[in-house]
Amino acid sequence: MPTILPELRAATRVEAHHPWPRFVVDVASWRVAGGELAAGRWTLLGLWGEADSVHMAVLRGDRDAIAVLTLPCADRRFPAIGARHAPAIRLERAAQDLFGFAAEGLPDARPWLDHGAWPVRAPLGRAEPVADAAVPYPFLPAEGGALHQIAVGPVHAGIIEPGHFRFHADGETVVRLEERLGYTHKGTEALMQGADLARAARLAGRISGDSTVASALAFAHAVEAALGLAPPPRAVWLRALAAELERLANHLGDVGAVCNDASFAIINAHCAVLRERVLRAAAVAFGHRLMMDRVVPGGVAANLDATGAAAITALVAAVRQRFPRLVELYDSTASLQDRVVGTGRLDPALARQFGCGGFVGRASGRDFDARRWPGYPPYDDLRFDVPVRTEGDVNARVWIRIEEIGASLGLIEQLLAGLPAGDVRAKVGSSAEAEGAALVEGFRGDILAWVRVAADGTVARCHVRDPSWFQWPVLEAAVDGNIVADFPLCNKSFNCAYSGHDL
Amino acid sequence: MRRTLLEGLLHRPLSEPPPAVDAAELEAVARAVGVAARARLGRSLSIREIDAGSCNGCELEIIALGNAFYDLERFGLRFVASPRHADVLLVTGPVTRNMRAALLRTWEATPDPKWVVAVGACAHDGGEFAGSYACERSVGAVLPVDLFIPGCPPAPVDLLKGLLGLLTLSAPR
Ligand code: SF4
Numbered sequence: 001m002p003t004i005l006p007e008l009r010a011a012t013r014v015e016a017h018h019p020w021p022r023f024v025v026d027v028a029s030w031r032v033a034g035g036e037l038a039a040g041r042w043t044l045l046g047l048w049g050e051a052d053s054v055h056m057a058v059l060r061g062d063r064d065a066i067a068v069l070t071l072p073c074a075d076r077r078f079p080a081i082g083a084r085h086a087p088a089i090r091l092e093r094a095a096q097d098l099f100g101f102a103a104e105g106l107p108d109a110r111p112w113l114d115h116g117a118w119p120v121r122a123p124l125g126r127a128e129p130v131a132d133a134a135v136p137y138p139f140l141p142a143e144g145g146a147l148h149q150i151a152v153g154p155v156h157a158g159i160i161e162p163g164h165f166r167f168h169a170d171g172e173t174v175v176r177l178e179e180r181l182g183y184t185h186k187g188t189e190a191l192m193q194g195a196d197l198a199r200a201a202r203l204a205g206r207i208s209g210d211s212t213v214a215s216a217l218a219f220a221h222a223v224e225a226a227l228g229l230a231p232p233p234r235a236v237w238l239r240a241l242a243a244e245l246e247r248l249a250n251h252l253g254d255v256g257a258v259c260n261d262a263s264f265a266i267i268n269a270h271c272a273v274l275r276e277r278v279l280r281a282a283a284v285a286f287g288h289r290l291m292m293d294r295v296v297p298g299g300v301a302a303n304l305d306a307t308g309a310a311a312i313t314a315l316v317a318a319v320r321q322r323f324p325r326l327v328e329l330y331d332s333t334a335s336l337q338d339r340v341v342g343t344g345r346l347d348p349a350l351a352r353q354f355g356c357g358g359f360v361g362r363a364s365g366r367d368f369d370a371r372r373w374p375g376y377p378p379y380d381d382l383r384f385d386v387p388v389r390t391e392g393d394v395n396a397r398v399w400i401r402i403e404e405i406g407a408s409l410g411l412i413e414q415l416l417a418g419l420p421a422g423d424v425r426a427k428v429g430s431s432a433e434a435e436g437a438a439l440v441e442g443f444r445g446d447i448l449a450w451v452r453v454a455a456d457g458t459v460a461r462c463h464v465r466d467p468s469w470f471q472w473p474v475l476e477a478a479v480d481g482n483i484v485a486d487f488p489l490c491n492k493s494f495n496c497a498y499s500g501h502d503l
Numbered sequence: 504m505r506r507t508l509l510e511g512l513l514h515r516p517l518s519e520p521p522p523a524v525d526a527a528e529l530e531a532v533a534r535a536v537g538v539a540a541r542a543r544l545g546r547s548l549s550i551r552e553i554d555a556g557s558c559n560g561c562e563l564e565i566i567a568l569g570n571a572f573y574d575l576e577r578f579g580l581r582f583v584a585s586p587r588h589a590d591v592l593l594v595t596g597p598v599t600r601n602m603r604a605a606l607l608r609t610w611e612a613t614p615d616p617k618w619v620v621a622v623g624a625c626a627h628d629g630g631e632f633a634g635s636y637a638c639e640r641s642v643g644a645v646l647p648v649d650l651f652i653p654g655c656p657p658a659p660v661d662l663l664k665g666l667l668g669l670l671t672l673s674a675p676r
Contacts, residue, residue, distance in 0.1 A: 117600040123636045154605045157584035159552045159566050161559055162602060183601045184556040187637035199631075206631055209560025209656065253566075266507065272570035273517060279567070289658060290560055329504055499558045502601075 008032055017435040018225040022068040030071045031079055033058065038084040043355035046448040046465040047081065047091040049099035051125060054078050057437065057448055059355070063373040068437060068450070073101065080106035087354045087470055100125035110137065113182040113502060123190055142168035142176045150484065154183045161498035172483040177476045185502040192462045197223060197297050197428060200459045205292050207464055208500030213246040214442030215464060216295040218449035221376065223297040226436030226453045229428060233420040235299030236377050241415045242291045244408040249278040250443040251401040254495050258398055259330065261488045262339040267326050274322060277315055284311035299425035309416055316409050327402055340395040344490030346478040348390055354474050357445020357467040359400040360494055364392035370441040382414050394493040430457045442467065444497065466500030517571040521578065522660050524668045547579035548670055551589035551613065555606045555642065556599030561623040561656040565593065573659050580666055586613040591669070597625040597632040598639035610646055620665065621648045624655040
């Protein structure tokens with residue numbers, strides 16, 4: 001009996017799964033797990049399929065233990081966790097679409113990623129060819145005399161990713177927002193299957209362009225866990241440097257963009273300049289503005305020279321000089337505060353139930369940061385604050401980001417000061433099938449990666465769960481009762497990924 | 504607030520001189536766009552951006568065109584919210600099958616004359632996503648493409664070069 005999850009009676013531990021254990025469970029234990037999640041004692045970290053089984057990653061307590069549970073389902077049916085635990089619903093809808101499973105008892109069984117436009121059904125399962133099978137998608141109803149609908153997307157007015165929002169409004173007030181996603185589904189997980197590690201890493205780095213470093217890092221960590229490989233210390237520090245630059249660029253861009261959606265353009269103009277400076281420093285230091293394809297299993301594919309280090313040092317000085325004044329402006333402009341304070345409030349109970357990561361969770365009282373726990377090097381050697389607030393409104397999310405900008409600047413300085421010398425890439429080899437999992441803190445929150453590496457060194461199966469899976473659903477709740485005109489502001493303050501979610 | 508505004512007035516602008524568009528590039532654009540474009544457009548272009556399933560990397564660099572360093576609007580180039588106001592459709596991504604219908608409808612909603620610029624490796628040939636069951640493989644597989652701007656993602660300077668080429672060409676002689 002696994003002591004780590006005493007709640008489960010029948011479970012067999014799988015060898016060669018690192019660093020957390022994986023257990024094969026029976027239907028009864030799967031249901032027990034659903035009960036633990038529903039009772040709030042566990043948090044769902046991910047749920048994904050495979051040809052003949054379904055997996056879920058769970059977190060026990062606030063930061064107690066992590067485990068992966070596997071339910072074999074050769075008959076392609078399993079009891080839906082979403083029947084009792086809402087955060088699993090969209091993940092199970094996606095598993096139904098991709099694998100042809102039936103998640104029994106799922107309260108919402110509409111397709112999610114499959115819009116009826118693919119030439120195959122269940123592309124990761126039996127992959128049966130189908131003719132064009134586009135079927136109407138019934139949106140959830142809202143009833144009331146004066147209600148009207150507003151349909152937005154998938155092509156939006158701004159330069160942003162595609163998705164559909166269906167509002168039911170009573171005058172100006174949103175009664176229900178329903179999201180429909182999946183438009184950017186690219187079949188990334190299918191492309192990863194059978195790919196060598198180099199190609200799979202490039203795909204991981206293109207799951208969400210704004211989180212290319214973090215996603216590639218999550219993938220690399222999972223592979224390294226599977227293969228029992230430790231990248232050289234210098235590579236570990238350079239990865240963190242790239243990750244903090246990415247966090248800095250995104251936070252700067254989004255603080256500006258939130259202000260812009262409240263029609264306060266000047267902060268956006270200044271933040272956009274600072275963001276551009278980050279990307280330029282990244283290009284000098286790592287040879288690519290977004291640092292794509294720099295993090296690879298075994299280490300990094302770029303080394304930092306004196307010019308690169310100087311560019312980053314100058315960047316930190318520039319942000320430290322300019323950003324505080326923008327923060328002061330943000331905080332002291334009454335018209336702006338009027339828009340952001342109290343708007344789009346996410347209830348801390350929901351943030352906890354959905355295991356919301358990143359600034360979305362931390363602005364609603366959920367004190368979780370994967371850099372801190374479960375933690376990964378080099379962060380155990382570095383000092384940094386993890387800000388947490390409880391108001392849960394647009395303003396709180398902006399403030400978490402403002403404080404994280406400060407934290408990232410401090411981390412970047414420590415990383416430059418303590419950067420070890422030596423190699424930046426270890427040789428990667430595999431001789432037997434092995435599995436690994438990893439949790440990495442991207443700017444949006446914790447990214448879960450799970451991989452099975454085949455004996456020949458190719459990827460047998462890989463799943464990457466973007467933080468957005470647990471943030472998109474609660475945006476619907478946070479918008480409730482706000483005016484339609486504040487939706488862009490609420491949406492931007494979440495800034496969930498479309499591509500990262502649709503995969 | 505006042506200090507920030509005042510500084511903005513006193514400092515030299517951050518905007519950098521436009522990148523040079525060399526003769527070969529211009530010729531490539533010319534071949535692509537054709538003579539018909541020139542007289543119609545004058546020295547301004549309205550651009551509608553469409554993400555046809557990109558990873559969002561291309562969008563980030565397109566958004567960067569608006570920052571003070573590149574300041575796209577000084578060239579008469581501007582992004583518009585509706586395809587009905589657009590001369591140019593700037594399309595990114597490998598065209599996911601789930602976006603195909605929306606892309607076509609946006610194109611149909613754009614008045615003639617119109618030009619399609621495919622941005623990024625994905626838009627060109629599917630990039631890393633070529634061969635996926637979920638993708639059409641390229642913008643060219645769905646729409647007539649007039650110009651391709653390579654890169655993964657193309658840097659803002661590369662985007663600017665392509666668009667300026669289009670503009671130079673469309674200016675009346
Ligand atoms: S070309 Fe590169 S950056 Fe652009 S959408 Fe494709 S993968 Fe992303």
